[in-house]
Amino acid sequence: MTKNILIAGFGGQGVLFTGKFLAYAALLEDRQLSWLPSYGPEMRGGTCNCSVIISDEPVGSPIVTEPDILIAMNRPSLDKFEKAVVPGGEIYIDSSLVDRKPERTDVKVYSLPATALSTEKGFDGIANMILLGAVIEKSGVIDKSSIPAAMSKVVSAKHKDLYDYNIKAIELGCESI
Amino acid sequence: MSEKVLMKGNEAIAEAAISCGCRHYFGYPITPQTEIAAYMAKRMPKIGGTFLQAESEIAAVNMVIGAASAGVRVMTSSSSPGVSLKSEGISYMAGCDLPALIVNVQRGGPGLGGIQPSQSDYFQATRGGGHGDYHLLVLAPASVQEMAAMTVRAFDLADKYRMPCMLLADGTMGQMMEPVELGESTGGTVDKPWALTGTGMKRPHNIINSLSLTPDELERWNVDRYERYAKIERDEPMYEEYLCDDAEIVVVGFGIAARVAKNAVNAARAEGIKAGMFRPITLWPFPKKAMFERAKTAGAFISVELSMGQMIEDIELAIRCTRPVTLCSRVGGMIPSPAEVKKSIEDAHEKLEGRN
Numbered sequence: 001m002t003k004n005i006l007i008a009g010f011g012g013q014g015v016l017f018t019g020k021f022l023a024y025a026a027l028l029e030d031r032q033l034s035w036l037p038s039y040g041p042e043m044r045g046g047t048c049n050c051s052v053i054i055s056d057e058p059v060g061s062p063i064v065t066e067p068d069i070l071i072a073m074n075r076p077s078l079d080k081f082e083k084a085v086v087p088g089g090e091i092y093i094d095s096s097l098v099d100r101k102p103e104r105t106d107v108k109v110y111s112l113p114a115t116a117l118s119t120e121k122g123f124d125g126i127a128n129m130i131l132l133g134a135v136i137e138k139s140g141v142i143d144k145s146s147i148p149a150a151m152s153k154v155v156s157a158k159h160k161d162l163y164d165y166n167i168k169a170i171e172l173g174c175e176s177i
Numbered sequence: 178m179s180e181k182v183l184m185k186g187n188e189a190i191a192e193a194a195i196s197c198g199c200r201h202y203f204g205y206p207i208t209p210q211t212e213i214a215a216y217m218a219k220r221m222p223k224i225g226g227t228f229l230q231a232e233s234e235i236a237a238v239n240m241v242i243g244a245a246s247a248g249v250r251v252m253t254s255s256s257s258p259g260v261s262l263k264s265e266g267i268s269y270m271a272g273c274d275l276p277a278l279i280v281n282v283q284r285g286g287p288g289l290g291g292i293q294p295s296q297s298d299y300f301q302a303t304r305g306g307g308h309g310d311y312h313l314l315v316l317a318p319a320s321v322q323e324m325a326a327m328t329v330r331a332f333d334l335a336d337k338y339r340m341p342c343m344l345l346a347d348g349t350m351g352q353m354m355e356p357v358e359l360g361e362s363t364g365g366t367v368d369k370p371w372a373l374t375g376t377g378m379k380r381p382h383n384i385i386n387s388l389s390l391t392p393d394e395l396e397r398w399n400v401d402r403y404e405r406y407a408k409i410e411r412d413e414p415m416y417e418e419y420l421c422d423d424a425e426i427v428v429v430g431f432g433i434a435a436r437v438a439k440n441a442v443n444a445a446r447a448e449g450i451k452a453g454m455f456r457p458i459t460l461w462p463f464p465k466k467a468m469f470e471r472a473k474t475a476g477a478f479i480s481v482e483l484s485m486g487q488m489i490e491d492i493e494l495a496i497r498c499t500r501p502v503t504l505c506s507r508v509g510g511m512i513p514s515p516a517e518v519k520k521s522i523e524d525a526h527e528k529l530e531g532r533n
Contacts, residue, residue: 020354027181027183032356034353034354036354037353039208039352060439060440062355063349063512
């Protein structure tokens with residue numbers, strides 16, 4: 001099985017970090033994977049996206065042009081990539097920042113007001129991890145049991161507080177969707 | 178075996194260089210390869226190595242000449258416009274028969290171009306790039322694992338043949354992360370009796386120089402060098418074939434283009450078209466002999482490149498124009514999609530059918 005995942009949003013929302021977390025989880029599950037960032041002159045506030053492929057076969061092209069899973073963290077990302085999602089694919093939306101519903105009827109759509117939840121529940125700045133929780137819960141793209149080990153790969157041991165903070169945000173996403 | 182880690186291609190190059198004994202890095206930052214310099218800046222001081230950010234690419238490549246002359250493993254890295262600046266120094270290195278590694282993580286050109294991936298420095302890399310009769314040994318990795326492995330191989334080949342080697346990658350290869358298993362440290366202890374290490378009053382002076390004002394001497398230097406090149410062309414070509422044995426259409430691509438081509442070949446196979454992929458791993462020496470042999474069974478070739486069509490000339494030369502070769506390419510930082518490559522395969526297939 002191969003899952004082509006495209007994560008898109010503004011720079012600063014944690015698009016690349018979200019992808020990195022999925023990549024590490026796949027690595028720990030001993031699966032094949034690739035992680036490719038957009039590396040234009042983006043900066044905080046600019047558009048940013050990241051291709052992650054998780055597969056049981058060696059990965060061919062690392063560029064995701066037809067995602068099975070689209071994680072749209074803002075409106076421009078949904079506008080740009082909605083059409084590219086494969087029929088039967090999944091779109092995850094931060095509905096706090098995306099003020100429209102997808103037009104596609106042949107895909108599964110999961111909306112979560114991740115940004116509003118992050119402010120409300122004390123997870124400022126990590127709405128991405130809440131939305132990721134929803135992705136893990138619904139898509140099963142990585143196993144829930146991989147979450148703690150994958151988190152310890154992306155958050156350094158020096159920051160135990162950040163580790164817990166991120167894990168709890170993922171759990172909130174899992175429960176809220 | 179060591180543990181698999183996730184690394185960017187650029188970081189894998191840097192770590193692999195260190196693992197095989199490179200302790201000297203001279204460079205100047207440029208997107209999309211700056212992670213190499215950043216990694217070296219962090220690691221070299223901790224292991225007694227030298228990281229130096231020069232005032233320009235030209236200064237950096239001349240520092241490489243100095244370190245290589247002293248017999249140490251040394252490298253520099255840059256991206257397209259920076260490699261053009263280094264070309265004078267690279268020609269001098271070839272003229273002095275100095276081993277070193279030059280990494281080019283290509284971006285779109287010409288001129289300042291863009292910062293997105295490209296393969297349009299193929300001619301520059303495989304034809305020398307600078308002035309004079311010379312070649313670089315050019316390796317083209319297609320995964321992060323290969324970025325590491327080819328770095329080590331490039332250093333070994335450079336030392337073996339006393340010549341500069343180039344790792345030709347592109348922005349995608351440099352920026353992407355994949356699992357990589359780094360080999361054991363090899364140390365890179367090659368005996369270099371020609372190096373400038375001080376005579377200790379015990380041996381005659383070694384001289385490293387590319388200047389000769391005596392034409393018959395300079396001719397001899399060139400001829401000797403080309404005898405070495407002939408040996409390399411015979412012994413060192415590397416390539417990978419994927420589903421080529423019964424293939425009617427053979428797609429040729431290196432680096433990122435090969436990754437895309439593989440998807441397209443699988444998609445074409447799923448529709449019953451007998452397609453295969455031929456991936457040159459050494460671009461110079463180009464795997465001419467293997468490709469000529471392949472032309473005996475394949476009906477048509479497609480060159481997939483991120484250029485306006487550069488490698489296609491080597492394919493035509495290698496197969497001596499015995500089969501049609503078409504081009505499937507995007508440029509300027511664009512990358513052909515698997516669907517575009519598949520369309521080229523279908524077109525080539527249709528033409529073949531029509532002829533039969």
